[in-house]
Amino acid sequence: MNSPSRRRALNSDAVLDRLTRLHPKSIDLSLGRIETLLRRLGNPHESLPPVIHVAGTNGKGSLVAFLRAFHEAAGRRVHVYTSPHLVRFAERIRIAGILIDEAALVALLEECETASGEDPITFFEVTTAAAFLAFSRSPADVCILETGLGGRLDATNVIAKPALTAITPVSMDHQDYLGDTLAAIAGEKAGILKPGVACVCAAQEPAAQQVIAERAKAVGAPLVAEGVEWSTARRKEGMVVRTGNRERNLPLPALVGEFQIANAGHAVACADALADILPIGDDAIAEGLRSVSWPGRLQRLTRGPLVDMLAGEDTDWELWLDGGHNPAAGQALAKQARQWRDKSLHIVFGMLNNRNPAEFLMPFGMRVRQAVAVPIPGQPNSLSAAEAADGAARAGMPVAAAPDVATAIRALLRNHKPGRILITGSLYLAGSVLCENG
Numbered sequence: 001m002n003s004p005s006r007r008r009a010l011n012s013d014a015v016l017d018r019l020t021r022l023h024p025k026s027i028d029l030s031l032g033r034i035e036t037l038l039r040r041l042g043n044p045h046e047s048l049p050p051v052i053h054v055a056g057t058n059g060k061g062s063l064v065a066f067l068r069a070f071h072e073a074a075g076r077r078v079h080v081y082t083s084p085h086l087v088r089f090a091e092r093i094r095i096a097g098i099l100i101d102e103a104a105l106v107a108l109l110e111e112c113e114t115a116s117g118e119d120p121i122t123f124f125e126v127t128t129a130a131a132f133l134a135f136s137r138s139p140a141d142v143c144i145l146e147t148g149l150g151g152r153l154d155a156t157n158v159i160a161k162p163a164l165t166a167i168t169p170v171s172m173d174h175q176d177y178l179g180d181t182l183a184a185i186a187g188e189k190a191g192i193l194k195p196g197v198a199c200v201c202a203a204q205e206p207a208a209q210q211v212i213a214e215r216a217k218a219v220g221a222p223l224v225a226e227g228v229e230w231s232t233a234r235r236k237e238g239m240v241v242r243t244g245n246r247e248r249n250l251p252l253p254a255l256v257g258e259f260q261i262a263n264a265g266h267a268v269a270c271a272d273a274l275a276d277i278l279p280i281g282d283d284a285i286a287e288g289l290r291s292v293s294w295p296g297r298l299q300r301l302t303r304g305p306l307v308d309m310l311a312g313e314d315t316d317w318e319l320w321l322d323g324g325h326n327p328a329a330g331q332a333l334a335k336q337a338r339q340w341r342d343k344s345l346h347i348v349f350g351m352l353n354n355r356n357p358a359e360f361l362m363p364f365g366m367r368v369r370q371a372v373a374v375p376i377p378g379q380p381n382s383l384s385a386a387e388a389a390d391g392a393a394r395a396g397m398p399v400a401a402a403p404d405v406a407t408a409i410r411a412l413l414r415n416h417k418p419g420r421i422l423i424t425g426s427l428y429l430a431g432s433v434l435c436e437n438g
Contacts, residue, residue, distance in 0.1 A: 012089065012102060012105050012106045012109065015106060015109040015110055015113060016089065016109065016123065016127075018113065030153055031153055031155070031157065031158060033119070033120065033121050033122070033125055034121075034125040034128060034129060034155045034158060035158060036119070037112065037115055037116050037119075037121060037125070037126070037129050038129055038132065038158065040115040040116075041111070041112065041115050041129060041132075041133060044129075044132040044133045044135070044136035044137075045132040045136070045158050045159060046160075047136040048079070048132070048135050048136060048143045048159070049079065049135075049139075049140045049141055049142055049143050050141075050142050050143065050162075050163035050164075050274075050277060050278065051142075051143045051144075051145060051159050051162040051163055051164075052067060052142065052143070052144045052145070052162065052163060052164045052165075052166065052270065052274070053145050053147070053156065053157075053159060053162040053164070053165045053166070053192050054067075054144065054145065054146050054147065054165075054166045054167075054168070055147040055150070055151035055154070055165070055166070055167050055168070055189045055190075055191075055192045056166075056167050056168025056169060056170055056189060056202065057168065057169060057170050057171045057172075057173050057185070057189075057326065057328060058168060058169055058171060058324075058326070058328050058329050058332065059168040059169060059202070059259070059262070059263045059266070060146050060147070060168050061082055061146065061294060061297065062255060062260060062263040062294055062297060063166060063168055063263050063266055063267055063270070064080060064082055064144050064146050065255070065292050065293065065294040066253070066263060066264050066266075066267030066288065066289070066292055067144055067267050067270060067271070068080050068094075068144060068292075069287075069288035069289070069291055069292040069293075070267060070268075070271055070280050070284060070285050070288040071141070071142050071278070071280065071288075072097060072288070073280075073283075073284040073285070073287040073288040073291065074279075074280045074281065074284040075284075076140075076141035076142055076278070077096040077097055077139065077140040077141050077142075078094070078096065078097055078140060078141065078142050078143075078144065079094065079095060079096060079134075079135040079138070079140045079142070079143040079144070080093075080094040080143075080144045081093060081094075081128070081131045081135075081143075081144070081145050081146060081156070082146045083124065083146065083148045084427055084428075084431075085431070086295060086296050086323075086427065086430055086431035086434050086435075087431050087434050087435045089105070089127075090102060090105055092127065092131070093105070093127075093130070093131045093134055095134050095135065095138050095140075096138050096139065096140045100134060104134065105130070108130040108133050108134055109126070109127075109130050111130075111133065112126050112129050112130050112133070113126070122155075124148045124149075124155055125155045128148075128155040128156055129155075141278070142163075142278055145159070145162075147189075147192065149178070150178050150185075150188035150189060150191065151188055151189045151190065151191040151192040152187070152188050152189075152190075152191020152192070153188075153191070154191075154192075157191060157192055160194070161194060161196075161197065162192075162194060162197055163197070163274060163277065163278075164197065164198055164199075164200065164270060164273055164274050165192050165193055165194065165197055165198070165199040165200075165221070166199065166200045166201070166202075166266065166270050167189055167190065167192075167199060167200075167201045167202065167204075167212060168202050168263070168266065169202050169203065169204060169328065170182065170185055170186045170189050170204055170205070170208040170212075171185075171205075171326060171327065171328035172185065172326070172327060172328075173185070173326045173328075176354070181207070182205055182207045182208050183207045183208065183210070183211050185208070186204070186207065186208035186209075186211040186212055187211050187215065189212070190211060190212045190215035190216070191215075193212075193215055193216055193219050193221040194219065194221060195219050195220045195221065196220060196221070196222075197221055197222075198221065198222040198223075198224055198273050199212075199216060199221050199222070199223055199224065200224040200230075200266065200269050200270045200273050201223055201224065201225050201226065202226050202262070202266050203225075203226040203227050209225075213225075224269060224273055226265075226266070226269070229243065229244065229269070230242060230243040230244075230265070230268075230269040230272075231265070232261060232262055232264070232265025232266070232268075234252075234258070234261055235249070237251075237252065238250055238251050238252055239251070239252055239253075239261050239264065239265065241264075241265045241268040241269070243268065243269050243272040244272070246272070248268065248282060248285070250264075250268070250282075250285060250286055250289055251286055251289050251290055252289070253289045253290075253292055254289065254290055254291065254292050254293070255292055255293075255294055255297060255298070256298045256299075256300070256336075257297075257298045257332065257333075257336045258335060258336060258339070259332040259335070259336070260297075260298070264289060264292075268285060271285065295434060296321055296322065296323045296427065296430035296431065296434060297322060297323060298320065298321075298322045298333070298336065299320065299321045299322070300318065300319070300320050300321075301319045301320065301321055301433075301437060303438075304437035304438045305406075305436070305437055305438065306319060306405070306406065306409060306433070306436065306437045307319055307437070309406070309409055309410065309413065310409075310413070310421075316343070316418035317413070317418045317419065317420075317421065318343070318419075318420045318421070319409075319420075319421050319423070320420060320421065320422045320423070321422075321423045321424070321430055321433055321434070322422065322423070322424045322430065323424070323426065323427035323429070323430035323431075324360075324424055324425070325351060325352070325355055325360065325424075325425055325426050325427065326355070326360065327356075327359045327360060327362075327363075329360070330359070330360040330361060330362070330363045330364070331363045333363075333364075333422070333424065334363035334364045334365070334367065335363075337364060337367050337368075337422070338367060340420060343418065343419040343420050344369040344416065344417065344419035344420070345364075345367055345368055345369060345419060345420050345422065346368065346369055346370045346371070346372070346412050346416065346419055346420065346421045346422070347361070347364070347368050347370075347371045347372070347397075347421075347422050347423075347424060348371075348372045348374060348402075348405055348408040348409065348412075348421060348422070348423045348424075349361070349371065349372075349373060349374070349388065349392070349423070349424050349425035349429075350373065350374045350375055350376040350382060350383070350385075350388060350425050350426055350429045351376070351382070351383050351388055351391075351425040351426055351429075352376065352379065352381050352382060352383065352426060352428070353381050353382065353383050353387070354381070355383070355425075355426075356391065357373075357383070357388050357390075357391025357392055357394075357395070357425070358391045358392070358394040358395045360391075360425065361391065361392050361395040361397060362395045362396075364395075364397070365396075366396075368397050368398075369398070369416065369419065370398055370399075370400070370412060370415075370416060371389075371392045371397045371398065371399040371400075372399070372400050372401070372402050372408035372411060372412065373385045373386070373387075373388035373389035373391075373392060373399060373400070373401045373402070374388070374401070374402050374403070374404055374405055374407075374408050374429075375388075375403070375404075376426055376428050376429045376432065377404070377432045378428075378432065379426075379428050382426075382428075385401035385402060385403065386401055388401075388425070389401045405423060405429075405432075405433055405436070406436075409421060
């Protein structure tokens with residue numbers, strides 16, 4: 001017999017499956033359907049605390065994690081909506097600091113299902129509506145929303161007057177939906193800008209920066225740009241963030257990777273942009289930097305069955321996990337890998353079939369001793385191990401194929417001296433590894 005918790009999990013999966021069948025096309029960018037559904041639900045998105053709306057290509061989730069850590073360290077209740085999830089859908093909705101309860105999730109989804117009727121609705125649209133319902137019914141001090149895809153037509157872009165918007169670095173990704181040039185993609189991301197609402201924007205490639213700046217001017221959104229109004233730099237064992245005439249000396253963030261210093265600085269700049277309504281002291285920012293957590297982003301795995309495999313061989317092996325999957329993420333990971341000079345680096349990777357493994361892996365160059373390609377479990381759109389391996393070969397890497405992550409790790413342990421193993425290429429792969437590893 002299934003336990004009550006197992007029955008609840010099955011029920012939420014069943015509701016999500018039913019809703020998916022209403023509109024089988026998983027991505028269909030539009031605001032019309034969710035606006036209709038929200039009206040039927042009483043427009044819950046109009047009853048939220050001050051909203052911070054985040055768009056961009058890479059670093060969105062990390063920026064959200066830093067902002068949440070800062071506000072919670074300042075004693076605030078924080079609603080958060082992110083995507084995708086790694087292991088459980090409930091990871092996407094955090095109500096006043098606490099992940100949504102499974103029973104509450106089922107009730108919200110069924111309420112949205114009833115309101116939608118037989119009308120078509122995408123998975124992301126209906127779950128976004130459920131998040132707005134949850135947030136509107138629980139008091140909080142701030143609400144942080146991460147766009148799912150793009151910005152202009154993203155389901156989260158129904159907030160008429162957020163307190164702040166933020167755009168992380170924009171790069172080539174999801175060209176089938178957002179356009180095949182950096183300028184076109186940046187235009188979609190800049191669609192979250194609103195009249196009179198400041199946008200704290202990370203440094204961009206010139207083509208993206210021009211589009212964002214033009215959009216900000218057109219709608220009357222003050223642009224707080226990195227390199228002009230704010231900057232971040234590493235300093236010895238810490239970091240320094242300059243915003244306007246203010247300079248903060250802060251500890252390094254708990255999230256690993258030089259790119260996380262930039263994300264942390266972006267979050268500090270966002271905090272300063274909201275200082276008039278949501279002030280955060282330096283002590284709270286420092287505490288947030290030390291306590292921030294964001295699984296699956298250059299995360300070292302230190303326990304679990306996969307780690308036990310390493311310990312059985314040699315304690316000098318390390319296992320790392322990152323959900324990076326596009327060329328810009330590959331560049332950021334490769335930059336970190338160049339700083340890992342004390343040990344050899346091996347990569348276990350799997351990717352979806354709308355990704356180019358060669359482009360993702362090319363920045364690593366000769367730094368990788370051995371790459372092993374694997375399929376992504378449970379993903380019908382995964383590249384096969386052979387297809388992914390072909391991409392690594394085109395990037396000039398020594399590569400093998402394996403049926404799963406555990407087999408790939410065993411092969412590396414058997415054939416190589418102790419080093420670092422980085423599992424990467426997809427957030428879906430990262431999620432399956434976290435699930436497998438307990």
